[in-house]
Amino acid sequence: MKVTLSWLREFAPDIDGDPVELGETLSALGLAVEEMETIGEIVDGVVLAKVLDLRPHPDADKIQLVDVDRGDGQPLQVCCGAFNMTVGDLIPFATIGTVMPNGMEIAQREMRGQMSNGMCCAADEIGLVSGDDGIYILNDVVVDGAELGMPLAEAIGMQPDVLWDLEVNANRPDAMSVAGVARDLAAALGVEFRFPEYEITTTDEPVDSLLDIRIEDPELCGRFVATVLRDVRVGESPAWMQQRLIQLGMRPINSIVDISNYVMLELGQPNHTFDLATIPDGRLNIRRARDGETLVTLDDIERSLVPNDGVITDESDTIISLAGVMGGATTEISDSTTEVLLEMAWWDPPSISRTVKRLNLPSEASTRFRRGADWGDNIDRAMRRFIQLAAESGITAVSGFVDVPGTTPDRTPVPVRVAKVNGLLGTELTADDMAAYLISIGFEVTMAGDTLHVVVPTWRWDTATETDIAEEVGRMFGYENIPRTVPKGDDPGGLSQYQKDRRLVREVLLGAGCDETLPMPFLAPGDLAKAGLPEDGVTLTNPLHAEESVLRTSLLPGQLKAIAYNQSHRNPDVRFFEIDHVFLPAAEGEILPDEREHLAVAIAGEEAPAAVAVLDALDRALALPNVQLSPSSPAGLHPTRSADVVIAGRTRGHVGEVDPAVLEAYGVEGRVAWLELDLGAVLDGPHGNRSYSPVSKFPSSDIDLAFVVGDDVAASRIEASLRKGGGALLTDVELFDVYRGPGVDDGARSLAYRLRFQATDRTLTDGDVADVRQACIDQVVKKTGAVLRG
């Protein structure tokens, strides 16, 4: 909502002060200033001048020569491209040296051999509005006592003004008007606020004889007020009105529409005009639409209506208007209209909201109805204001208004406990303080001991409860005046174990040289299939782009896109990790998807063991219970280089390499080592249990063993057999060499282990070591079919 200082002063003449400070006051009232500008200033050098002579340019058709008097009585020649002046006209004249609002500096120049010594100005060239096509003719605009050569602002009585663009919240329907903003600001400044008296004259013809209006659905329409205007001539509205409409961001249309908008902006009351000739017998009915009914609205679009929609019908029960939202095409006023039915009503906000939303038809009027317009005296006031403004164009009104009541909101006094208000705000205000604040903005207050009985004004539909009223007290007291305190709960703050572990996981991954990435969670259709994954992602109803229409079920597609992006920018070997949500199909009987927190590690340019090494690092950091790699072919991964990650018997993810076919589909070069874990399940499961075993004081013995074994036998099985054979004396097993080549059969490899033996109670003898070595060998040979390499 935009307001100007001059317009506010029509309701509170004593509003005054530094515009920036006034803006701060508006912001502190909850009417946040989004922008402030000074308007109505005319650049220095533009003066009042008179046209002395007009003659054709000897060598040009598109310009003429004009002699002007700019105060010194001497004719000064200028070349001018406009032809709407006559001799004797008063005009704005930019003298040489004037810097125009668009930055152009007026200079003496020669145009086709004729000197031009300044510029005759159109209204828009100097930031003004007029109906003149061409130069702004000031004959009827200048003030008494204006003299040629006078600065133009002085000559036409133009005052600099201030424009504030305010952010008005949905609970402030009253502030969707200049008057409403003035009411709040006047209260905050402690100056008087009053509505002007709008004097109107009417014909003797009673409106009751012309209109017959019925409200069939009183819940829909709380009040319907109407009258008839005669002698209507649709033309242009006066310049001052156009000026204000433009200032507040509305486009002037014609005299009737402009008055309608002016009254709405000024008083907050939307209004509608029907061509009375199109309404047989002046009969209207207000009801809800029925299934199957339609209306061609004044934008010439046929709308299908549903039973919630409020409508106005004529005597034949034909819908002629979508109540509070948009008029119908058949009753719209036109250039030939001479009689108008002027209507102002109060509509049920939820009903209007539903219709606006369903038809996507927001407007200045419906925005006010949705927030709750004023159903009280303001309607009568707005009617009179409309009639008064229309009278300036010779339009007459018949006598009286038709005023049909429906159901208006409850105005039972709201009990407001002084202690509760202070308890909510953290203040120590008295009942009198609170009453004064409320009365200053139009609330009616009766005191009853520690309780105020508050009647909410008709322009505050959204304000209905004790808490709402507490907010009004706080607002007028000033939030900044409330003492600041800091509450302390009894319990200490902290991260949960899960949150601590998640931070630990991140630290491990950072230490492993991985950069954290956070791709957006949206995928394009086909991204999952391209990654070899089932296409069971939850889809969006209203995505902005098709490429963002599916929710990911795996972190794989996002990581591959990130790698491809970096490879295309000549950074091929990135190491990434991501911890974020994935969205699996909803479980049976659930409405929400199965949302989980996953961990992914993607190492471009590395083979599967790099990912296994990261898993091992996580295992050490988290002390996971019994992590096993169970060879498998998970979707999207390399079928012979991947495994399920099994933790304490439950599959919690996959490790290995991304399937080369998937890499190709995503345009990724080289190999990508991959780890994805259901981190939520891992961290919610048992982990972190570490137990102490005493460090042996006795010497240890190391031996090396190499086995030749087929490629189909996992090294983890050899290690498990070694551990079984070595028992408690085997304290460490390290695989230190893998060899394929001459001396070893095809399809097999040699695995070389270093074993460390140590007892906690004695020094091992050579015999002890020989025995346990043999036990290890026997176990491996027996369980895996491996052969000891000589």
Place this chain on the structure above:
Amino acid sequence: MSNAADLTADLDALVADAAERLADARDLDSLAALDAEFLGKKSAVTAAKKQLGGLDPDDRKAAGQAINAARTSLEAAIAAARERLAAGARAAQYEAERLDLSEKLGEIRRGSLHLNTQARDRLEDVFVGMGFTIAEGPEVETAWYNFEALNIPEWHPARGSFDTIFVNLGEPEEVMLRSHTSPVQIRTMENQEPPIYIVAPGRTFRTDTADATHLPAFNQIEGLVVDRGITLGDLSGTMDEFVRAFFGGEVKTRLRPSYFPFTEPSAEFDISRPDGSWLELGGCGMVHPNVLRNCGIDPEEWQGFAFGFGIDRLAVMRYELDDIRELVNNDVRFLRQF
């Protein structure tokens, strides 16, 4: 047989000769040979000692002293020579092993934590220090959690302002990507008795086309306190304390009246910029009694406040990023700067 005086003279000559030869020793091997020659079983000193028995008692004492003195001198000279040679050998080793430490190969590069995570961690740490715990919730929500329980009925104009992204689950517009982190308030109050002191960071969604200042998926942090006697003054003081801890002591805060369906009274909170102007950081207010009731909490017994603001914007502000899309592009040239 020579007398003690002769023996002393011989030994003096020997020591003098040894000093010269030790000075000429160039390595530890030749020093070992000299050590054997001067002090070994076949050395002159050992031979002289054997002859002591043949001397008369007076001479024997003087000769014995001379032998011991010679021995001590020789031992000291050899030790000094050894020290000199060892120091030289170490120095030679040092010289031979000289390294240019700027020849860096096989660098251990620590990864970079994403800016959003860094900002989120810092926020969490500040609130933990103020006695809060961290709550989390799902990103896909029902209309109940995202709107209705938050006092935003189906017809409410505020619903439109959220520009919600809906998903194809349930009835039309029943399931959505959460448009704010406020659903976590509801989930927390449903599951936990007051007092409640939580913050809830997380991703939120709007139908915004990605551009330099907007993303359809972005991050917010939400705070909720429900306790006995909580006031708007408590909210104001808490925001002030948070801002001082997070931005530093120079930054001031102010509350301005505003409107949110789920708080009453409602406010925007602003922080001061160095030039004295104000920057709107987020929204806040006293938890609406309807919201408390929707979660089974009696608003006569308990009062609370809530607040929320964007996390991404803090990262953008702190590093003066000129395009917020950098946060989701995952370009290593960006990621590794932080």
